[in-house]
Amino acid sequence: MKALTWHGKGDIRCESVADPAIQHGRDAIIKVTSCAICGSDLHLFDGVMPSMEHGDVVGHEAMGEVVEVGRDNKALTVGDRVVVPFTIACGDCFFCKRGFHSGCERSNPNKADAEKLWGHSPAGLFGYSHLLGGYAGGQAEYLRVPYADSGPVKVPEGLDDEQVLFLSDIFPTGYMAAEFCNIQPGDTIAIWGCGPVGQMAIRSAFLLGAGAVIAIDAVPERLDLARAAGAWTLDFTEEDVYDRIQDLTKGRGADACIDAVGTEASVASGLDAVVDRLKVATFMGTDRPHVLRQAIQCCRNFGTVSIVGVYGGLLDKIPMGSAINRGLTFRMAQTPVQRYLPMLMDRIVAGDIDPSFVITHRATLEDGPDLYKTFRDKTDGCIKVVMRP
Template structure:
């Protein structure tokens, strides 16, 4: 089969690889109908996540049809159309039973690596380095899905794949970010990053009752998407002092909650940004924390910082004193997709949420290397790319915003 494989920094290729096989009675094999390039994939592409090996299959956002099941799979059958959450969860450990699905104790065979690096373990993730299990990812024609009875969700009849492919990661991640804010009527929520996850966080914050949503970015097309798709007010951080602008917009108090949908590759505009870039290049700091520092400065006293942008290690000059003095609540982590998925499937099927409206580009799998470059460089107003593993290798389509499959 064909699959998108990592070969080094800024080097992904579509290779011929062996088809996946059933390795456990609890496995299923899924024929991938659609898969996506995620902002988190760019951290691998840019070489910031350790333990990647040449030939690793990328991708953790995919939907498709079951073509084979192990003898222990009872809830699903060949022919079922399914959503595959990006975290791999056993369903039986203490964390899974408490709906902390991304922290599963049993799904990551390389959990010792995470424990050594971060001090504790985490669950497996499709296509996201050997830190998270070394599982083959979904940017391929077929994928093996462990713990299939736990890790799959049926797609309702009549709902197109494109309408639910973003439920594998970015919509649940954005929804969790908003959920962590404990939004009350009248609240103002500020979101750093108007990429796919940021847009989903704004859309979710609106759905959960926020009166005002403010999107922060520097790319005009992404700021426009925040206005159009999420009815957000917007700030370009290259044009204004974000914390000061947010104070002025909220009567001197600051937003009730601030969401970081940027993560470790944040871009700073002051000396602080240069400082982070130099330290990261010298491997004296793993993550650039410009956005995270702005959150802590901007949020109102007693407010909440919700962090779903991926961080990979250690940051310098984090304003812990501000968090303490202001009494801020900090919530963060990988999305517990399984917790939110049934509810979100219902909202999408009933057209209460429309995540597919942010898809800007549709490419055949063969053009994934072009897609990675386009997405990384923010070219051609690219916000979200969907790959079709079974499409021809010639046509490239850019679809207008809001067009469904």
């Protein structure tokens, strides 16, 4: 089959790889009908995430048609059309039973390596390094889905791929980011990053009752899309973020702040972002947490900082004195997609939201390597890429 594979920093290729096969009775094989490039895939493209190996199949936003089912899988049948969560979860362990599927105790076969880095292992993820299981990803013609009787959700009749594909990751992630904010009617929510997850967080914040959303970015197309949702927008290259948020909130600060950027904050953000990049380039640091620092400073006393941007290692110069003296709450996670997917599917069916609004580029797998560069460089108005294998 054809698939997009990783061969080092900046090197994604479309090439032929072996077809996946059933390895366990609960598995399923799907023929991928749609997949997408996620912002967190760019961390792989930029060589930020450790333990990638040459030839790894990438991608964790995928959906398709079931073409084979393991003998123990009673939930799916051949021909079912399903969305696949990017988090791989058994459905039966301590964390899965509590709705924390991204903490699954069984789905990462390389959990010992993750424990050395993080103390405990999260769940395995599709196409996202051997530290998180070494699973082949979904930017391919076919995908093996482990624990397929607890993860994939069937798509109701009448919904096309583009309406539901993002239930695999960015819509649940953006919704979770807003839910973490414990939004009260009329609250003001500041969101750093107006990429696909940030766009979903903006709309989710309004769905949950926010009175105002402040959307922070520097890409004109992203800011336009945020304004179309009703957000106030702030270009961090033209205005001081802290001062502007203070103005908009009458000096109190945002009720909650969402970091939808993560480890690769733009060096245009400020001097500390430049220093962060130099540290990473010289192996003196692992992440670039400028946005997290700024979100802490911009959050009101006893507010919430919600973190869904991906970080991988140790963060320098975080203003914990500000956070503890002002009573901030931190909420963060890899999204337990299985927890949110059915409810958000209902939102789509009800017409509350159509996540396809974020798509700007439609392509084939062969176009994928070039579109990784386009997406990373934010050229050609690119906000979200969907590929049909």
